[in-house]
Amino acid sequence: MIRTRMIATAMLFNGNDMLMMKRSPRRTLSPGMWAAVGGHLEPHELNDPRSACLREIYEETGWREEEIIDLKLQYILIRLNQQEIRQQFVYTAAAARRDVVQTAEGVLHWIPKTEVFQRQIPFIFHSLLKHYFQHGPSSCVWVGTAGFSDELHLRPAVHWTALIDPGVL
Template structure:
């Protein structure tokens, strides 16, 4: 019997005007080398119950943007998927950056991309599906949960559900 492991991550989709900050990942990265993604990373053990703190740390480490330089930081998505023997849970935040100047790190190159050109890039499937959903339904006061699976034709798909608190109905 094989053991499933869990990995928790936090990602930030940052905007400034009509542009979204994207990282062209270094070809040396283990996860999605050479592809386009957003800033983010793994939760440290002390952050397991606090993905927002992890996200703010990742934003600062990868962009140089401090929490004071962000507006409307909001947990918008939670993605759950299986990758071989690992269950990955990813918390995706959206925010507006008050400035465009960002640092560069060994993670990859940061670029501000016009929203209408973001999906033209080589993006991992699950993140592409998330961005399609976000660009279609826009910012939402609700959190959306996406689970990776297959559609009726057997093609990879993300299934979206709005997260609700049944106690509030």
Template sequence: MIRARIMATAMLFHDNDLLMMKRSPTRTLNPGMWAAVGGHLDPGEISSPRNACLREVCEETGLQEEEIIDLKLQYILIRLNQQEIRQQFIYTAHTTRRDVIQTEEGVLHWIPREQVLDREIPFIFHRLLEHYFEHGPTDHIWVGTAGFDQYSAPEVHWTALVDPEMN
């Protein structure tokens, strides 16, 4: 039986630094790896991943909505992991402050942009960061699906999400 897991994540920037969490080695998903802040949508949040993202950011960092500038949905990642379809909504934003709380989920660090990709990052998020650093913020949402290239190496296929009826 295939299950679904829906998550919302924020790539938060302050100046040229990205807030990243070194995940606790006891976490179920990606233990010990580096990630952005975020988490699972609660049942009442299914129709609003933005609200879930803001809740997770507050729980994991202490940052309040008014301290987050220009929160924008920039990516939707979709992948199959064993018998689970994972859909992740990725938002980008800037923060008005750098001081954050620490939680049991991991340790938060502000990482200079040029050092971000040197971390141990889950494959699909690493490809997302490469794409974002190459293309920057855009006016449209990117959908990334995990797959394989012609040599059976893992890759992410990017498509701009558009409404075909809006032409």
């Protein structure tokens, strides 16, 4: 039986630094790895991933909506992980402050963008960061689907497509 999981994530920046969490080794998803702030959508948030993202930011940093500048949906990631389809809404924003609270989910650190890839990062997040750092903030939303880059299925890849509304063409 295939299950689904919806996730909201925030890539938060302050100057040339990105806020990253070194996840607790006791976490179910990506234990001990580095990730952005975020988590699962609650049932009442299924049609409002932005609210879920703001809730997660508050829970994991202590920052309120007014301390987040230009929160914008930039990516939707879709991937199959074992028997679970994961759909992740990834927002970007600037943080008005640098101090954070600490939670049981992991430890937050400001990492210079030039050092982000020196961390152990899940494949899908690594691919997203690589795309974002190459293309920068965009006026469109990008959809990334996880798959392979070769016919033998030896090299995982994320395939990027700009999300468009064909009704406005």
